[in-house]
Amino acid sequence: MAKQCLPFLLLLQVWLQLAAAHTIVKFLPGFKGPLPFHLETGYVGVDEAEDVQLFFYFIKSQRNSKDDLLLLWLTGGPGCSAFCGLVFEIGPISFEVKEYNGSLPTLVLNPYSWTQVSSIIFLDLPVRTGFSYARTPLALQRSDFKQVSHAEQFLRKWLMDHQEFLASPIYIAGDRTCCHFIFLYQHETPRNSYEAFNLYCRDTYILGNPITDPTFDFNSRIPFAHGMGLISDELHESLKKSCAGEYQTIKPSNAECLKNVGAFDKCISDIEDSHILERKYNDPLSFNKAITEEKIEAMNEEIHAIEKNDTWKLTHPPENKKAIGVKRVYKTKAKLVDKGYKQREGHVLVTYWANDDNVRKALHVREGSIEEWKRCNYKLPYTYEIKSSIKYHIDLGIKGYRRLIYSGDHDMEAPFLGTQAWIRSLNYSIVDDWQPWHYQGQVAGYTRTYSSQLTFATVKGGGHTAPAYRPAECFAMFRRWIIQEHL
Incomplete structure (x- = not known):
């Protein structure tokens, strides 16, 4: 009889595991004492058979979760875990950066968390990012349009399971290469499809250091480097003359341009692209x-x-x-x-922390779902289906979306010059011209407001993920913008 019950008990165990799709986490290994905020982790199954299981971290607003906005945060890569956004950018905890001694890394509170004024969902997307996983090989397919579909399905199902947030203002936000599928997601999801959910304040998005269009983003690297004093006037003039401003698709016959681009690459080879003032990190592996x-x-x-x-x-x-x-x-x-290497050390610590067995148990990660947690999983194939997202900016501007675009001004991966250039290509009129914005009496960056409810801001001293370098300033920027104050 006992043997006959074993298959049933095993099935029951699996069913209970899948049924418990989300759990409140009160303690985290590495953090001293109970968490002083509401953290929930779990899975949402998407696609017809729910063969894609997306992992999320949800933190309620520490101010007033009933009235504050709900932010869906998507990290770029594609393939970088949203947990990076949580601990390195805008979440309530971060790692204490110190020499690693073999013990579990220590977590500390972040006084500039955006959860002070908003609830945030950090979503591991696409599949096989962070703790998200696939049940079948076919479900491992990753592409721009797959991400769009999965993001939409996730939010629908998550809201059905958290109906107290159905009437909350919902903002979509993210950084780096996540921006393509944010636009697609917003653009391809008709507003009236959400009438059943009453998502009347969904028409808002926030993008940090966005990679938007290679013509603007990557061609701006050379004028940015020149402006920052990384290349000489003579090389800059030779590059402009021989390449005619096009540095990405150089014809093999243009030997002079190729030669000058080679000289440029040599000049910046020891510069850290993500923040030009940081020390260059040469991983021995x-x-x-x-x-x-x-x-x-x-x-x-x-x-x-x-x-x-x-x-x-x-x-x-x-x-x-x-x-x-x-x-x-x-x-x-x-x-x-x-x-x-303060930023890089944090990346090392998070890998050790997330792969600890006790950490996975605390987060309620399903046993056997993934082998090794990686900060960024670049190895799996990915299909890029969109080259430029500028047309989505145009469409969403026509639809009345309110938008904040910000750039760390020391980022050479997606320089603010390129972001300014593609914003100019939208042909919006200027409402408030270029001016400094301040934090604690000091200039924190510069900003310009355009028609069609678009605000652009630089973050002085910020890198490719600006909140990681300037957390206090970025929190002030976010808090002012969501209540429609001038930065």
Whole structure:
């Protein structure tokens, strides 16, 4: 009889696991004491058979969750976990950045969290990003339009399960390469399709350092570098003359342009693109061309084995050269903070933290759903189906969407010059011309307001993810903008 009950009990266990799609998290490993905010994690199944299981972190507004807006935050990549947005940018907790000593990284409160004035859903999208996973190989397909469909399905189902937020103003926000599918999502979802949900304030979006159109974004890198003093006047003039302002699609016959672009690349080769004032980070694994992908994977396995055991004990004998190399790399990564790599050290810490068994249990990650959590999962194939999202800006402007576009002014991946250029291409009239905005009596950046409810702002000293470098200023910008104050 007992044996006959086993299949039923196993099925019941699986059903209960899937039925418990979301859970309140009161404690997190690495954080001292109970969490002083409402954190919920869980899954929402999308597609017809729900073979795609999207993982989310939801944090209620710490002020008034009934009246405050609801923000859906999407991180770019594509393939970077939304948890990065939570701990490195706008969430209520962050990592204490210090030399890694083998123990679980420590979490501390972020005094500039956007959850002070809004509820936020951080969504791991596309599938196989963060803790999101697929039940079948076919469900692993990743593309721009797949993300659009999955984002829409997610929000519909999440709201049906959290009906207290049906009447909340809903903002869509994100940074970097997430911007294409934000536009598609907003554009392809007719307003009247949400009448049953009464989403009457959905017509708003916020984009940080957006990669929007390669013609503007990437061609702006050279004038940006010149303006920042990274290349000479003579090289800049030669580049303009030989390439005619087009640096991305150079014809092989244009030898002079190719030569000048090569000289440009050499000039900036030791500059950190994401923030030109940061120290260049040369990962001994990823930048050593003599090490193959297979060896990198093997070494990473060793690193995780070391961390999991909290010891220098290796799974291979000490004389094993590969193991010795791993130990050396591990020590190097542990001391990145001493060399001035504060942002990079945070990226190392989050990987150790998210792959800890106790952390996964606390977050209620389904056992066996993914093997290794990665900050950014770039290895899986991805189909880019849209080159430029400018037309979506135009369409949404016509529809009356209110928009905030901001750029860290030290970002060379998507320079603010390119963002300004594509905004100019929209042919909006200027409402309030270029002027500084302030925080605590100091200039925090510059801003310009256009017709069609578009506000552009730079964040002084910000990088490719501006809130990671200037959290206080970005929180002030967000808080002022959502209540329609001048920045």
